[in-house]
Amino acid sequence: MRILVVEDEPKMRDLLRRALTEEGYAVDTAADGPQAIALTDVAAFDAMVLDVMLPGLDGFEVCAAIRRRGTWVPVLMLTAKDAVADRVRGLDGGADDYLTKPFSLEELFARLRVLIRRGPFDRPAVLAAGDLRLDPATRTVRRGAEEIPLTGKEYGLLEALMRRPGTVLTRAMLVEHCWDLGTSPGSNVVDAHIKALRAKIDRPYETQAVETVRGAGYRIRPDGGRAATRTP
Template identity: 55%
Template sequence: MRVLVVDDDLRMAAALRRGLRAEGIVADVARDGDEALRMVRAAEFDAIVLDVMMAGPDGFETCRRLRADRMWAPIIMLTARDSVYDRVKGLDQGADDYLTKPFSLAELLARLRALARRGPVERPVVLQVGKLRLDPATRQAFRGDAEIELTAREFTLLETFMRRPGQVLTQNQLLEAAWDLAYEQRSNVVEVYMWYLRQKIDKPFGVRSLETVRGVGYRLRKDGGG
C-alpha cells in the first residue's frame, strides 16, 4: 500500500510516516494542500491521510480540490475537532472516513486497510450528466445555471438516475430506491413521478433526457438531454 500523509505539523507527519513504514506501508509526506495536489497528480496513492487544520488550503479545501480534479484515492481526514458539523463537512467535501485526534496507530492502519479495499472508485461529490447537475449535500438540482425545485422523492429518483446514466432501471429498482417496503400504493406511482420529473427537468428547457424503454423501465440519457 502507498499512502500520502498531508500535514503541516512536520513532527506529526514524520511520526505517522515512521509508524506506517514500520508496518510495511510506503508513506510519502506533503507539507500542505498545494504540495499534496502536486504529488497526487504525479504519482498514484492507495489512500490519503489528510489533516484538517493546516495553513493555506485546509483539509476541507484540499479534499474538495482533489475530488474536483477527479482524483479518487480514498481519503481519511484527521482532526482535533470532533463536532458533528466538522465531520459532516469533511464527508460532504468527498472524504471517505474521519478519525479524531488523539488516535491509535492500530486504528488508523485498520481504517486504511478498509479504505484500500474499496479502491479508487469514482465517487464525485456533485453529480453531473450533460447540463444536469445534482448536489446531494445541499439538495440542489440545476440544468445549466437554472435551479430546479424538486420534492424529496423527485430528488431521490433523479439522483438514482444520475448515478447510472444510460442504464435502464426497472420500476422495481426505482421503487426500491425511493419508496420503503411499507408503501402500499405502488401500482403506478413510478409513472406518476416520472411525469413530475419530466415536467421539471425536461419540459421547461425543451429537452428530453428521461426515456421510456417499453416493457423494461426508464433511463437517463448519457448526455442528460443536451
C-alpha cells in the same frame, strides 16, 4: 501499498511516516495543501491521510480540490475537531472516513486497511491465488497451512501483484506502489526483490506463482502456480 500523509506539524508528520513505513507501506508526505494536490497529480496513491488544520488550504479544501480534478484516492481525514458539523463537512467534501485526534495507531492502520479495500478495483479482505493467500489485516502470507515470513518490500510487491491476478505490472508500476518518490523506476531494485520473493513463495514449493513477462514486467498466476508444475 502507497500512502500520502498530509500534515503540517513536523513531529506528527514524521511519526505517521515512520509508523506507516514500519507497517510495510510506501509513504510520501506533504506539509501543506498545494503540495498535496501537486503530488496527487504526479503519483497514484492507494490512500491519503489528510489533516484538516493545514496552512493556506485546509484539509476540507484539499479534499474538495482533488475530487474536482477527478482524483478518487480514498481519504482519511485527521482533526482535533469532533463537532458533527465538521465531520459532515469533511464527508460531504469527498472524504471517505474521519478520525479525531488523539487516536491510536492501531485504529489508524485498521481504518486505512478498510479504505484501501474500497479502492477503484476489487479488494477482498483476504487475497488468494490458488493455495497462496495474503491477509492484509494480519500481514500474513501462507501456502496452504504454512506461513511464509516476508520482508516489508517483499510483502508489498506480493500484495500489489495479488490485487491484480493475471495482470502484468511493469517495474515502474511496482516501484510506484511499493517505493517512495526518491526511487528510480529504472533501477534493478524490483528485480532483486522479486528474486528474493520467489525464493520464499515458489522455490520451496516447486511452483511458479510470479511470472516474468519479457519486456513488460511481472504478474501473479491466478492459480498460484500449481499448474506450472503439473505433468500430464
